[in-house]
Amino acid sequence: MKFAVRSRPAPHLPGVHGPARVHRRTASVLGRLHAGDIAVLDHLDMDRETAQALVDAGVVGVVNASPMISGRYPNLGPELLVEAGVAVVDSAGSEVFDRVRDGAALRIDGGAVHAGDSLVADARELTADLVRSEMGDARSGLAAQLDSFTHNSTEFLRREQDLLLHGHGVPRTATEMAGRAVVVAVRSHGWEEELRGIKPFVKEQRPVLVGVDRGADALASAGHRPDVVVVTGASDDLPSAAVLRKARDVVVLVERGAPRGAIDQLERLGIRPLRFETTATTEDAALLLASAREASLIVGVGMHATLDEFLDRRRSGLASTFLTRLKVGPDLVDAAAVPRLYDGAVRPRHLVGALAAGVLALAAAISVTPVGQEWVDDVSPVVSSTTSDLIDNVRGILP
Structure with missing residues (x-):
């Protein structure tokens, strides 16, 4: 079995360098990524969930055979990748899968993708300004997507009415x-x-x-x-x-x-x-x-x-x-x-606090009654005597 080799191009060349992880299916690429890799995939209108998975894997670059933003709707993935500092190029064409082998040393310089000394794709570099501009254009086309959504909702309700209405x-x-x-x-x-x-x-x-x-x-x-x-x-x-x-x-x-x-x-x-x-x-x-x-x-x-x-x-x-x-x-x-x-269930410390508050309230209420006053008068000389003895003992200890 031949394993892909993790190699790196000469560091003196400009651009972002890293070994390629190549597959048309995005899910297959995600399972093999390591920090420093360059993902080569085919993902039209990249969503935020996939983009976050790429960022979490630590990729330094993404080469997409399809457009990152087609303009049909404002997908959130490209903006996340660019903000994370990942070098992103798209519209590289399906030929890139024939020209780049898995594990090959890739270099992304602007919109140019190099494998060693060979130019394997002349793609489009995605910058923050370009993403913002295309996202704005995509939002203007949402009305058509909502019309399609209305039709799809009707079809789904027709197919799944027994499930939705009755749980069948x-x-x-x-x-x-x-x-x-x-x-x-x-x-x-x-x-x-x-x-x-x-x-x-x-x-x-x-x-x-x-x-x-x-x-x-x-x-x-x-x-x-x-x-x-x-x-x-x-x-x-x-x-x-x-x-x-x-x-x-x-x-x-x-x-x-x-x-x-x-x-x-x-x-x-x-x-x-x-x-x-x-x-x-x-x-x-x-x-x-x-x-x-x-x-x-x-x-x-x-x-x-x-x-x-x-x-x-x-x-x-x-x-x-x-x-x-x-x-x-x-x-x-x-x-x-x-x-x-949700603050949580009642814990032991809550019960202790409530008990202490109740005892203090009960003591305060008893102390204002005649019987309570008698108790206070009986206890006061004992407390005073004990306190006085304690102070004398402390003075005897101190130099």
Whole structure:
């Protein structure tokens, strides 16, 4: 087997240097990145979640075969990459995959991409000014996207009306959710901070923990064991086998009439998944599952609700997300709001404080009664004598 070699070009040449990590599928590149790499991929309209994953991996450059911003809508990924100081070029063309091998030493100088002494792509350099300009143009075209969204919502409601209106088709899990709080975790931008913020809530209320795709790994990395894992079955999105085996329920999303491919893949790992036939996104299916199983409260981790983020993260599933939020709206709380709404359960120190306050109040009330005055008069000479003896003893000790 031939392994890719991590090599670097001559440092005296201008531009950004690093070994290439090459694949047309973005998910395949993300799993192999190291600090200092240059990612070569094909990702039209890069979203913020993917851009954040690239920044977190420590890449120094990104070469995109497709445009970072097509102008259809204002996607948030390019701005995040540029602000993080990553060298970004796009519209490099599909030929770049034939000219750059994985592990090759790349150099990005402006819009030129070099592999050794060869120019492998004459691309477009993305600067902060260019990103701001194209984002402004993209926002002006949102009306057309909203028209498309209206059509998609109608189609989704037609296909999934039994699920949305009556909860038909939702699998019955071994994990009981009725009357319990449920935390649905998605591995997305800001999930780590949100999980830290709800730690007291999770510890004291012991909600049902639902991991969505790699969100199950996020829960495990934060020290929690997911009770339910909801996955699409795509190998790039599956959480680790160890996390899947520890979950009490694993739910696999499949389209109606689809083959058993995803289920067979999990069964080979020793897991018996539940089949959930729906065209909803994995995140939305997890919310609908909790709602259909009569959860008292649903806390969403890693979910976002602004229009820009909806368009950026879930373009193909925007109708699913919108209608699902309408369905579960009264029961859904964003994890970022939980620390402001939940102070925690009553702790021993709270009880001690309340007891001390009660004793002081009782003593103050008794002291103003005739019986209380007699007690004070009886106790005062004893306290005075004891205090006087203590002062004399201290004076005898001091030089």
